[in-house]
Amino acid sequence: MPTILIKNVPEDTLKELKRLKVELGCETWADLLSELTTSCETASVDAEQKRRMRKGADGLMGLQSKVTAKWDGTTTVLEEMRRTKRHETP
Amino acid sequence: MKPRSSLLTVDSNIIIAALRTTEPASSKCAKILANASEHFMLVEPSIIYQEVCGTLARKIDLETANIAKEQLDLLIEQKRLINCDKKTCISAFRLCAEYGIYAIDALYLNVALSNYAVLVSLDKEFIDKLNDRLPIEAFTVDNYPY
Numbered sequence: 309m310p311t312i313l314i315k316n317v318p319e320d321t322l323k324e325l326k327r328l329k330v331e332l333g334c335e336t337w338a339d340l341l342s343e344l345t346t347s348c349e350t351a352s353v354d355a356e357q358k359r360r361m362r363k364g365a366d367g368l369m370g371l372q373s374k375v376t377a378k379w380d381g382t383t384t385v386l387e388e389m390r391r392t393k394r395h396e397t398p
Numbered sequence: 399m400k401p402r403s404s405l406l407t408v409d410s411n412i413i414i415a416a417l418r419t420t421e422p423a424s425s426k427c428a429k430i431l432a433n434a435s436e437h438f439m440l441v442e443p444s445i446i447y448q449e450v451c452g453t454l455a456r457k458i459d460l461e462t463a464n465i466a467k468e469q470l471d472l473l474i475e476q477k478r479l480i481n482c483d484k485k486t487c488i489s490a491f492r493l494c495a496e497y498g499i500y501a502i503d504a505l506y507l508n509v510a511l512s513n514y515a516v517l518v519s520l521d522k523e524f525i526d527k528l529n530d531r532l533p534i535e536a537f538t539v540d541n542y543p544y
Contacts, residue, residue: 367472371454385418
């Protein structure tokens, strides 16, 4: 297995790494690096998905005026959705 | 207030109500969708596509339904879209008896329960039937705190 030697690690950073090593249940420094890499990848994917979510929500809101204008009749959304689900409506 | 879960299951009626601004709860529904990404990732049953796009195709037009489909693709990550296959439906139908809820509502509840997600619906009747034994948070639009 490859080995890395890291020089000049600041005292505060080392202290934080030791805390994380215990907190994340890592037996070795290699385990901690692996764990942190996975966490960073997950955070990065989540950030991208959150950006997509916001775009999707904005896109849906862009349909508001058309849906409101073209929705015929007095049927409420809840009544319409219950019909969709074949629920009984009052 | 921090939610107990990082996942949210939104009933299809929230999305449609958000789009029809003359609905009494429309602005609250729109806010739920707009703010969802702050705390949550969505986890949804695949039937949400048929409910949202089918309703829009019938009540508005096919073009609007197609646009909504594209936005749902963005809102819901593929891996968090739960297929309503035989296995899912078999695990959901017992919930109809347990909580006295309708078949499609049980699909939403099943997805929320299976993923320990927060559940929110416009349908108070549905949420009211889920009693305190529920191991997840379930809200109507009016008492949704996030």
